[in-house]
Amino acid sequence: MPLCTLHLVALNHTTPNPQQSFLSALKSTNLSPLVVSRVIRWIILPSTFSTEHLLARNIHWDFLLILSGTDALPSPLTSRIQHTWRITAGVPSRLTQDFAQKNAKLLKPDTGSVPAASSAALSPARTASSAQNLELSTDLKDWIRTFSTNGSPEAKGAVSMFNLLSFRAGKKASYLEYGKAFASSIGASHGGTAKIVGGVTHVEGVPRADGVEDGEGWDEVALAHYPSILHFAEMLGDENYQRVNREFRVPALRDTCILMTSEVGVEEGVRGGAKL
Incomplete structure (x- = not known):
């Protein structure tokens, strides 16, 4: 299974x-990259793993x-970086094959296709007290209302949710049930799709006690696509989604976090002469 490395970059x-x-240096x-995405905000914070990093x-x-x-990352990029964190995962080749073409269709869908x-x-x-x-x-709803009306390309365009997942012992099958429902109905009905999913192999620079690198507690990474932040909000407010979420996803997770990112705008600037 091909390996992919996901880099979070603080400039x-x-x-x-x-x-x-940084984008200009990347072009040179x-x-x-499979994905170059601007980080917007945390949706869910990690509570147990990698919190320090x-x-x-x-x-x-x-x-x-x-x-x-x-x-x-090469030195023309690292010289512009203050902090970085990277995690490596095995991603099925069926997801990475022709990724650029498939991703372009998601970011710029045909009229009426979503x-x-x-x-x-x-x-x-109903509104929850927390998005965790x-x-x-209420806080996330108010933020989305402000963000979605700010007039920026990211406000109306597609969003990519970067997920880190750690499963409770014996609960991976439960999460797979959630994944099946997400792909077939509860996510797909709101335009959601998993663009990249992979099993974690290691986190750079995080050794176990025996000196062997591992995934620092994380089992899986995923990058989920939504046509807009409003589509994501609509899914979260859908009781059919929440029923499956509460039954299969929440009990399966030891820890998780979600970081909202946007490829809109970034991909235009980078693709103008970039090797994407």
Whole structure:
């Protein structure tokens, strides 16, 4: 199974226009990323694993890069990076084959090819006190309302949710039931699809007590696509979704986190002459 490495990148913001500088440097390398995505915000925070690396020092992550293979980032990029964290996973070749073409269709779908969503998604029958169990909380609902009307390309375009998953002992089968329902109905009916899913092999620089690198507790990574943040909100407010979420997903997880990212805008700038 081919290996892919997912890099979270926090830039050195003493550099003028750090994000554009980083993207320009990326275009000058020989890298061919599967995904270059701008980090927007945390949806679910990790509670047990990797908290020091992902949350400490008030790190603001700027980009998610997904690359085939396990090579480190080249110096033209690392010189612009303040912090980085990377996790490697085996991803089925059926997902990575022709990924650029498949991803382009998701980011720029044909008219009428995805279900519509509206601000009515932010008026669910019930609102949770927290989004930690992947429910629509008051705080998340208010943020989505503001974000979706800010006029930026990301506000109306597709979003990519980066998931880290750690399973309870003997509960992987339960999560697979959730995954089947997500693909066939509860996610698909809101335009959701899993673009990348892979089993974690290791987290760079995190040794076990015996000195062997492992996944620091994480079992799986996933990048889930939604046509817009409103589609995501609509799914969270759907009681059919929440019934499956509560029955199969929540009991299966020892820890998880979700980071909202956007490839919209970024992919235009990078693809203009980039090796993508």
